Amino acid sequence: xxxxxxxxxxxxxxxxxxxxxxxxxxxxxxxxxxxxxxxxxxxxxxxxxxxxxxxxxxxxxxxxxxxxxxxxxxxxxxxxxxxxxxxxxxxxxxxxxxxxxxxxxxxxxxxxxxxxxxxxxxxxxxxxxxxxxxxxxxxxxxxxxxxxxxxxxxxxxxxxxxxxxxxxxxxxxxxxxxxxxxxxxxxxxxxxxxxxxxxxxxxxxxxxxxxxxxxxxxxxxxxxxxxxxxxxxxxxxxxxxxxxxxxxxxxxxxxxxxxxxxxxxxxxxxxxxxxxxxxxxxxxxxxxxxxxxxxxxxxxxxxxxxxxxxxxx
Amino acid sequence: xxxxxxxxxxxxxxxxxxxxxxxxxxxxxxxxxxxxxxxxxxxxxxxxxxxxxxxxxxxxxxxxxxxxxxxxxxxxxxxxxxxxxxxxxxxxxxxxxxxxxxxxxxxxxxxxxxxxxxxxxxxxxxxxxxxxxxxxxxxxxxxxxxxxxxxxxxxxxxxxxxxxxxxxxxxxxxxxxxxxxxxxxxxxxxxxxxxxxxxxxxxxxxxxxxxxxxxxxxxxxxxxxxxxxxxxxxxxxxxxxxxxxxxxxxxxxxxxxxxxxxxxxxxxxxxxx
Numbered sequence: 068x069x070x071x072x073x074x075x076x077x078x079x080x081x082x083x084x085x086x087x088x089x090x091x092x093x094x095x096x097x098x099x100x101x102x103x104x105x106x107x108x109x110x111x112x113x114x115x116x117x118x119x120x121x122x123x124x125x126x127x128x129x130x131x132x133x134x135x136x137x138x139x140x141x142x143x144x145x146x147x148x149x150x151x152x153x154x155x156x157x158x159x160x161x162x163x164x165x166x167x168x169x170x171x172x173x174x175x176x177x178x179x180x181x182x183x184x185x186x187x188x189x190x191x192x193x194x195x196x197x198x199x200x201x202x203x204x205x206x207x208x209x210x211x212x213x214x215x216x217x218x219x220x221x222x223x224x225x226x227x228x229x230x231x232x233x234x235x236x237x238x239x240x241x242x243x244x245x246x247x248x249x250x251x252x253x254x255x256x257x258x259x260x261x262x263x264x265x266x267x268x269x270x271x272x273x274x275x276x277x278x279x280x281x282x283x284x285x286x287x288x289x290x291x292x293x294x295x296x297x298x299x300x301x302x303x304x305x306x307x308x309x310x311x312x313x314x315x316x317x318x319x320x321x322x323x324x325x326x327x328x329x330x331x332x333x334x335x336x337x338x339x340x341x342x343x344x345x346x347x348x349x350x351x352x353x354x355x356x357x358x359x360x361x362x363x364x365x366x367x368x369x370x371x372x373x374x375x376x377x378x379x380x
Numbered sequence: 381x382x383x384x385x386x387x388x389x390x391x392x393x394x395x396x397x398x399x400x401x402x403x404x405x406x407x408x409x410x411x412x413x414x415x416x417x418x419x420x421x422x423x424x425x426x427x428x429x430x431x432x433x434x435x436x437x438x439x440x441x442x443x444x445x446x447x448x449x450x451x452x453x454x455x456x457x458x459x460x461x462x463x464x465x466x467x468x469x470x471x472x473x474x475x476x477x478x479x480x481x482x483x484x485x486x487x488x489x490x491x492x493x494x495x496x497x498x499x500x501x502x503x504x505x506x507x508x509x510x511x512x513x514x515x516x517x518x519x520x521x522x523x524x525x526x527x528x529x530x531x532x533x534x535x536x537x538x539x540x541x542x543x544x545x546x547x548x549x550x551x552x553x554x555x556x557x558x559x560x561x562x563x564x565x566x567x568x569x570x571x572x573x574x575x576x577x578x579x580x581x582x583x584x585x586x587x588x589x590x591x592x593x594x595x596x597x598x599x600x601x602x603x604x605x606x607x608x609x610x611x612x613x614x615x616x617x618x619x620x621x622x623x624x625x626x627x628x629x630x631x632x633x634x635x636x637x638x639x640x641x642x643x644x645x646x647x648x649x650x651x652x653x
Binding site: 280285288372373375 | 395429432434436437438461462463464465466468469470472473474477478479480481482483488491492495496527529540543547
């Protein structure tokens, strides 16, 4: 186990240079954008006449007259304390807007990820065990149909039926637990429909392995064989599942806008439209950090599952 | 007296309808070793798995399989499962892949023995220890705590043989148990198979394309080609006077290699009796 904690530590340390590179790229991309932040700020403040003097003054106030590297360093250091500066548009601290939105998106993402994983594993097992029979065929057929539907259409259909026609569920916002049902369902349907195939095919590949044959030839009960199969075939799925979390987090834009979910997706679209670069910058950084964190975590889990990797670590 | 009787066994691919083995019949006499010989793709492995009814789902089979006077091809799946391992034990080709890669070897041994005999942990360790020592595996307890990838193919084959010693099955089906091994391990494993037969007097079906190995262990031989049995008979007779053209070809090419080997080494080959 000592070896394991060393591995975890080393893997986490490896994430640091990666984060530095990403943060630098984010920072530079913002600088390269054609819009002058000072101009955006002045527009947002409703200044009628933007003069050169005013622009220069604002640039100094924003600290943009300093050398690039110093600005990056200052930005990085304050980012570490969750201080991403102020919004160019509203003037409020970025984190006071981004934080709650991040939390809302995270709730939606984590709940969806759990349902996606549970459903994918469940359906994957059922389909693998009934391969080629009608259960497998019908599950795959329905999943194919549902995933080929764009999520906004699916969302609209569900809202129309469950909220408008039956009046069972709210159409938007986060007021109660019920608010989660529709957005989570839409996300789950579109992702589980893809991921269960990975579990299924991975299990089918392992079904032809000799250890399954030998286990059966030794007369082991089928449940034991299935457990072994699952543990072996999930190794492939684990990394994919973990990567699904930041992907869902990053792609909630459509769902959040459809269900008026006050999360990252809504905020980022709003910020892009109003050229609020400080928020976009922080948004990209937070997402990238989430990607790296989750990736590190999935590597650790995989190492725990696979004795061969454990040794190499 | 025959312990296993196979008649008109037919095997085909259920999804394409392609017949792989049209109809083969053979029997295994109690206490003897029957070798199934033939090149890869001749249907040897499929036949072995068909006896245990363990072919992949799309592979279908028909025909009679009578084991100790009972039609096992008609048994319900859980009845059949009860006979697997305890009465009909199979040793697959590649030891490196026969064990669950995510668990230590001991887990499989314990699972199997608990399932068939309900023994407790210390009983299992005790019995496996004796069995492993008898196949010249050193440090049995250490082996039980090792993962398959930490061991060699030959060691894993011997672990499977030692499990057979504890299970005491009526028939052991060994599907090319030496084809994935280097020469030295092959020699050791074959020696353990021979000792296993002497010690337990069990019947054995031994699949191989290695005539040198077959010559050492088999009493009777069945030669398969393209899903058909082309020749069968006692090992000594078959090696001395092969009837079918294909068998003659096999024996001749084996003798050729044998001779060449002798010439190169300058002594008798390790397998010759």
